[in-house]
Amino acid sequence: MPSVADGAITPAVLPPWAPPASPAEVALGEKLFFERRLSRDDRFACSTCHDLDAAGTDSRTIGEGIDGKPLRRNTLTVFNAGLSATLGWTGAFSSLESQAMASIAAPAIMGADWREVIAKLQGDAGYRADFAAVYGAGPTPVTIARALAAFQRTLVTPGSRFDRYLEGEETALTPSELAGYRLFREIGCISCHQGRNIGGNLFEQFGLFIAPGAGGKQDDPGRQEVTGRAADRNVFRVPSLRNVALTPPYFHDGSAETLGRAVTVMARTQLGRSLDPADIDRIVQFLGTLTGEYQGRPLRAAGAPQE
Numbered sequence: 001m002p003s004v005a006d007g008a009i010t011p012a013v014l015p016p017w018a019p020p021a022s023p024a025e026v027a028l029g030e031k032l033f034f035e036r037r038l039s040r041d042d043r044f045a046c047s048t049c050h051d052l053d054a055a056g057t058d059s060r061t062i063g064e065g066i067d068g069k070p071l072r073r074n075t076l077t078v079f080n081a082g083l084s085a086t087l088g089w090t091g092a093f094s095s096l097e098s099q100a101m102a103s104i105a106a107p108a109i110m111g112a113d114w115r116e117v118i119a120k121l122q123g124d125a126g127y128r129a130d131f132a133a134v135y136g137a138g139p140t141p142v143t144i145a146r147a148l149a150a151f152q153r154t155l156v157t158p159g160s161r162f163d164r165y166l167e168g169e170e171t172a173l174t175p176s177e178l179a180g181y182r183l184f185r186e187i188g189c190i191s192c193h194q195g196r197n198i199g200g201n202l203f204e205q206f207g208l209f210i211a212p213g214a215g216g217k218q219d220d221p222g223r224q225e226v227t228g229r230a231a232d233r234n235v236f237r238v239p240s241l242r243n244v245a246l247t248p249p250y251f252h253d254g255s256a257e258t259l260g261r262a263v264t265v266m267a268r269t270q271l272g273r274s275l276d277p278a279d280i281d282r283i284v285q286f287l288g289t290l291t292g293e294y295q296g297r298p299l300r301a302a303g304a305p306q307e
């Protein structure tokens with residue numbers, strides 16, 4: 001039976017604060033999301049790294065940027081990003097618009113020159129008509145970012161079994177999934193992974209009790225890059241756990257290959273606890289109930305068969 005404590009997590013719904021986007025604006029944003037001409041030499045689209053058929057990510061430990069060099073951190077999914085208060089592992093961006101503009105221009109990601117991007121889209125009669133219809137103007141960095149953001153705000157995955165449980169469907173979870181949820185609350189995972197995105201709204205030290213992978217693993221400036229404060233070293237945005245079963249590997253450095261491993265590390269580093277394998281399994285089962293639906297179908301993991 002959902003109880004008062006469930007209020008810490010709320011169902012996934014389209015954000016009411018999002019500026020209402022017209023279907024034409026969303027369609028333009030979708031077209032741009034798959035558009036390689038937004039990158040240097042027309043090689044990368046947003047979808048190159050954020051594969052919507054692979055739960056919005058690239059399934060790699062650390063992906064590669066357009067310059068052929070490893071990216072700095074593991075690729076986050078774009079699904080439900082619009083539900084988070086800040087974006088990126090370090091919370092470097094506060095809107096989908098600013099994140100999109102930065103991805104296009106960053107030499108290490110898409111490496112584009114804005115003047116070239118605008119010229120390419122301006123030279124395409126289809127885009128000229130789309131931008132004129134939606135914005136009454138040609139493509140600019142701002143309108144490109146607005147369209148991409150409007151599309152990404154539709155990448156919400158409601159309808160997970162856990163959302164159905166929160167909405168009152170008591171039998172949506174099996175007894176062991178429910179036991180996993182109870183543990184998730186009782187041992188305190190929920191103190192950090194909470195809200196409508198089950199994360200995405202707090203910044204916390206990774207390694208409160210034990211440095212992750214103590215011995216060997218490099219430390220990471222984390223949020224210090226954004227705030228300049230030494231105290232923010234190794235501090236990260238608490239990631240959303242929606243669809244987490246579909247997005248291995250885990251952590252900013254992709255160091256946990258399985259969800260069981262990620263839960264084991266979390267319990268040790270964030271709560272100072274060593275969980276027995278049965279409890280880890282229950283929590284993993286609970287996390288599996290956070291997989292939602294996109295366009296009416298369950299979100300797919302990389303390599304899952306097409307229906």
Ligand code: HEC
Pocket residue numbers: 038044045046047048049050063064065066071072073074075076077078080081084086087088089090096099100101103104108109110148152
């Ligand atoms: C070369 C791979 C790559 C490409 C191309 C790429 N991204 Fe990303 N994206 C990443 C990585 C890596 C992160 C995590 C960055 C970080 O925080 O360190 C990320 C993070 C994000 C996030 C934040 C998600 C969250 O929950 O915080 C959004 C939104 C996003 N990208 C949108 C886009 C859009 C829009 C485009 C196209 C304009 C794009 N990305 C192109 C690799 C890529």
Ligand code: HEC
Pocket residue numbers: 184187188189190191192193203204205206208236237238239240241244247249250251252253259262263266267270271283
């Ligand atoms: C004190 C805050 C805090 C607590 C408590 C906490 N977490 Fe986390 N969690 C984080 C942070 C911060 C990260 C990001 C770590 C990083 O930099 O990679 C994270 C990452 C994760 C990830 C990886 C997500 C991804 O996409 O890579 C999982 C899974 C996870 N936590 C599950 C749990 C579980 C299960 C518990 C309880 C056993 C828990 N967390 C307790 C803060 C917390």
